[in-house]
Amino acid sequence: MAKQRVKFTFPQELITLPIIYELGKQFSIVTNVRRADVTEDRGWVVLELEGQIEEIERGLDWVASKGVRIDPVPGDIVEG
């Protein structure tokens, strides 16, 4: 089992959709929200995902395909 920490940033049109619920339901991934800030027009959620590494990757690909931006928790890792 692997654990991965990620930040999801939702565009306005996706804020009302239960994407984290679907992620846990459609894939064998345990989702654990640690921090979040969601308003009516924007939102981000920091969460920990636990599961097989391949399953987490499949799940993240699905989330990205919905239009959610996925970043590492500490922000961008690549620096100038």
Place this chain on the structure above:
Amino acid sequence: MSFAKSLRCRECGREYPLEPSHVCEFCFGPLEVVYDYDAMHRNITRETIERGPASIWRYADFLPVDIEYAVDINAGYTPLIRAKNLGERLGLTNLWIKNDCANPTWSFKDRVVTVAATRARQFGFDTLACASTGNLANSVSAHAARAGLRAYVFIPSDLERGKIVGSSVYGATLVAVDGNYDDVNRLCSELADKYRWAFVNINMRPYYAEGSKTLGYEVAEQLGWRAPDHVVAPMASGSLYVKIWKGLQELARLWLIDSVQTKMSGAQARGCSPIVTAHEHGTTNVRPVRPQTIAKSLAIGNPADGYYALKVMEESGGYGVASDDAEIIDGMKLLAESEGIFAETAGGVVIAGLAKLAREGKIRSDELTVAYITGSGLKTQEAIEDALAIPLHIDPTMASFEHALGERARDTAQAGA
């Protein structure tokens, strides 16, 4: 000696021992070093600092490392110059340039990496690593060489050749990653979890970031122990900008300078300006962007310290300012032609932002203003070469020279007409 006590989560306040760690296990907030300021106050004076070496290590007592482990290639204590010519062009009578191009690998990154490398050695790591598009890669490679550490440097595979040479010359292992920017970010985040390496801006980040405080200390000392009235600094992750402010605040807290009334203004490229955009919208909620700018050293679309930068901007009464690519080129040329400093594109961002703030009256003409130039233009020549005059091409005769000179004068007059 180091007066660092612990790490503390900037969000929930939980404390942790001084370990290679960067996020709070509870809320995943960022960790920051906590110091024993009472002990620092008892032990540090202007005189103890002034007796130190002409490098950032004169401020060793302010850093979260023990100096006997120092990995030192002489970073810091770079020139602060009075910019009279540029000031005249912009209508500013008390303008200064902090020239951090004068660092050993030609950018301010030497300040942060020297601290991260030192802490890595103190922790017993044998490998230094980073993901970078240029300046950080150069500095990590150089410091690893000096320390006798292995170095792994991850770069996007489409990086310019000149930037690769500036890292590989030091013997680092360069890993060119095929994929987009987000792919590289994700990979390096995962690698940092798996390998017991000191990733300077990931598990070493709380220590690494503290190196930028020296930009605040040095300027205050070089001005005769006072804070500037106004600072204009570049913003990528926002860390450097926040730490300049922290450095000034610490000096005041230790009674080494009077209280800080500095307005902190931050400059970004319009093609990657998530912090400035949030400031313009009056929110601290930074929305990540996909960078599209020639200022690649500032191209961080999801800035780790964006929120904290916005808080400093608000608290200090400073401004956010963004410039497009043409303005950035003009800024680079203006600085080079007026003060003889060839800055990289990030310097162009700062000068373009400075000019804009001066034009809009947001910097008073007599304010003691310091603009931070954080990297050398030699690394990003391709960004500006098309905007420069080509050499006069002549036969080896006086007549040919004078003919060419006349043509150039005519062209210049026509362009100015």
